[in-house]
Amino acid sequence: MNRRYLKNKAKIENKTNLSFGERSTRIVLLITLFGALGYIAKTLLKIYISIFSEKIYLDFPFSAEHIIIVLIISYFFIIFIKILQYLYYELYSFSFYFGKNSNINHQIKTVEQANKYYYYIFLACKEVAIYSIVIGFITIGILNIYLKNIIVIAILIILLLIIILLISLKREKFSEIFRIKKLFNSTLGLLIGISFFSFFIGVHFYIQPVNLEVAFETQGEEELLVINSKYYLPSSANIIFLSEDENGEYILSKSIILEDKDFINTFIEVKQSEVSSNNKFLKVIDNLTKKSKEVYVIKDTDIKYTYKLNYESYLIEGNNKVVINLDIEEGILNKSFKIVNHINVKNDEYDIFERHFSVGE
DSSP: OHHHHHHHHHHHHHHHSOOHHHHHHHHHHHHHHHHHHHHHHHHHHHHHHHHHHSEEESSSSOOHHHHHHHHHHHHHHHHHHHHHHHHHHHHHHHGGGGOSSOOHHHHHHHHHHHHHHHHHHHHHHHHHHHHHHHHHHHHHHHHHHHHTOHHHHHHHHHHHHHHHHHHHHTTOOHHHHHTTTHHHHHHHHHHHHHHHHHHHHHHHHHSOOOEEEEEEEEETTEEEEEEEEESOOOSEEEEEEEEEOTTSOEEEEEEEEEOGGGSEEEEEOOEEEOOOOSOHHHHHHHHHHHHHHEEEEGGGOEEEEEEEEEOGGGOOSEEEEEEEEEEEEETTEEEEEEEEEEEEEETTEEEESOSEEEEOO
16 A cells, blocks of 8 residues: 555656645645635625615615625635635545556546646636626726716726726736636636626515414404504405305305505604714715615614404304405515415304414514
């Protein structure tokens, strides 16, 4: 085993110009970096969820912070992938030192693959950083043009001019900076794809969960059906009352179609605007950008739609069935609910099988 190990080790090191010790140090360094990225990713994920879930901008749902966090998440994810690719080939190549009948050419090719992906990690760090900055400039610029945010537009133009000046001084062409080759297409495409996916996932945090309650309550001498929907006004709703006939079949007694005006809207709406310091210059900037910085604080905002109905007159002596159909459609949210309850009426006494139904919290 030792003789075979030394023979394979000598051949591979001779062909790849890397000693076993150098490659061992390299892989330990990358494994450590891999672990550090995992810790950073955990923190970034919390920030990402917070940005997308805690507030909604009034002037436009998204802002520069959404674009920046999506690009940062995408950047780290791509580096994460590159490190994984390297670790796979490097760990795979180490197995050849102790192989019995493995082909030496295949061994050397695997080590070269590990070397290539090691180089790709650092190349990706630079390439993805450049693409992220450019995409960030373009999207934030377009967003602020839409919002007519003069201050931010001016700052972006100044920074862009500085970048162009630095490039001119170094006499480098844009094509050389962006490397318009296969790497440009694959890396940029990967960044855009992951960014869109991250943004799409983030948008789902904007959507508040459906919180629906249906209760059959006795208030004084009244029997009431109470429907409470948090955040969302049902797009369509109807209540069907069925009674059991002599043959044991349920027949329609009454059908009620609810309209938007039938629901009473109560809410607590919390708005927040960033406040600048007492510095006069910062106050001017704050006044110019105040509108775009106003937000709804989602966690403190509470919106409720309530409907109440005294249903006693819709029931007859004997067994009754109540069917409630509710549809909630808001943006990409599309849900339908059907609640069925049984009520037995005997000598003006109401035996309600289930008093409370709820969906959500």
